[in-house]
Amino acid sequence: MKAYQLAAKGETPALIDLDMPAPATGEVLVEIKACGLNFADLLMIKGTYQDTPAAPFTLGMEAAGIVRATGDGLSRFKSGDRVAVFGGQGGLAEYGVFPEDRCLALLDDVSFEQGAAFQIAYGTSHLALDYRARMQPGETLVVLGAAGGVGLTAVEVGHRMGATVVAVARGDDKLAVAKAAGAHHLIDAETPDLRQALKDLGGADVVYDAVGGDAFRAAFRACKPEARLLPIGFASGDVPQIPANHLMVKNIDVLGVYWGGYMKFKPQVVRDSLAELMGWIAAGAITPHISHSLPLAEVETGLELLRARKSTGKIVITP
Template sequence: MKALLCKTLGGPEDLVIADLPDPVPGPGEVRVRVTVAALNFFDTLIIAGRYQVKPDLPFSPGAEAAGIVEAVGPGVEGLRVGERVIAHLGHGTCRETILARREALSPIPDGVGDEQAAGLTVTYGTSLHALQDRAALRAGETLVVLGASGGVGLAAVELGHAMGARVIACASSADKLEAARAHGADLVLDYSEENLREGLRRLGGAAGIDVVYDPVGGDFSEPALRSLNWKGRFLVIGFAAGPIPKIPLNLVLLKGIDVQGVHWGAFVRNEPEAHARNQARLLALVAEGRLTAKVHGVYPLERAAEALGVLSRREAVGKVLLRP
């Protein structure tokens, strides 16, 4: 099989394609023929050695994929050869075949394409866990999504809309906001053109803002938190802007605000049954047409550097996929 490998830490241009033997599944393992692998922004960090997950060299990037079951090891139940599945490995999916534990796989229902399913686990899984399990977002509440056109941001916009919230999407250009509007945003705010605090006060209106979803960090976090209602919930997703903000805790005190960390990877490890239920819900929402799981582009394995460049430059609107 062909595999995209990181043999030395560096940039996308340092990745190589190598031929490796097909893996043989052991007890509890499944071999999957990958049809499409999904990339995330953190893949650009993993290959540079700048992410909290540091796999041993050499390794393949790619945390998630869709594919077809080729072989099952002893003790595997509930999957058959030829069945389509999505896989979440954390890293290692950018290759023609992968080995996965049974618990890392979910069957893909009829009506959901591989390209939709491949990128569903991380971004939509993170956003569903954040909005449903952490913030307990309710229909009729107002949700603000920062970085609304990125992977997790666009997923949060779609899920917020599907959950019945009024969604205010914030991003840095008209094109990105148009994508957010097309995926369910009720109101949009270009924070490259308008002060975020003033814009949220204007758009929040009399109803105010109940939940902030923040994968950006930096200078945007504090004004967004200041915009929350009494007992609002502030979701800490990540720090795409770079700097980790230092929030004055008196703001949290005065409004009874809940600041909630969203560590999806830890959730998956600590609550596998809840994660499995979330996966099933996401796949059902796609099958029902309530989530689009937008794809930015599909690239062959040989153009992996180009695909990762789209992510590192923040140009992606939706998922970036590789087809081995």
């Protein structure tokens, strides 16, 4: 079988031939039909992601496909079942072996591409806004990086939860994508005074930030009392420092969100969230935005699109 593997830290990953794996106790063998790319894949290649596996390993954090074999001691899945998988690795291949408890039954009304596109991005946004921020209908949600892989899902999930969504993104094209996902107000990230633009809209109850840097600092200063800031990531490369005295004076909460961490200490929170999201997808309430769908042979093209920020929503690889 073909797999996109990193042989050693510091090397360039490559598409190679591997023997077909066999599932051990508690595992399933999945014929992979789709795998979503994530910014974390780029960090793993560089060796800077907090959960980078030991090399050699096959890249690809989230996938969807068909169970083809099961190890001993399983009861939830059988050969032929459709599943979505958050494996953390192993998705950029024709087949993969994954722990059974990392698999979720894929509803018939959800495609393989949707199954591979929604888990990390939508899961992060839903867990952040619902479980962490306890966002309520009618509150104002500011999404920084609103056309990116996770930002766009925050726009859609926030709209679905009844928030007034303010999308901040760079350029008319990306803002149009955010508007189509349900944003009520649009602000170009290059606006000279982002803080004032947000305050002109009444300020923020919840800030969802995958960007960091100056955008975070501007949104922080536009927060209402008792606002909640959600640091999701730092695509700008600038990790902002937060003045504790300002938190105190304005009674603001900063709630860190690392979705993958919940798989280690509260996995049921993730499973419940994903099950609710999959129901929304099946019902047409949310629609994962896939800007590019590429074969496994073109995985490096997909990663370059991600690296150059030339995609909106999700890039999916279809082995």
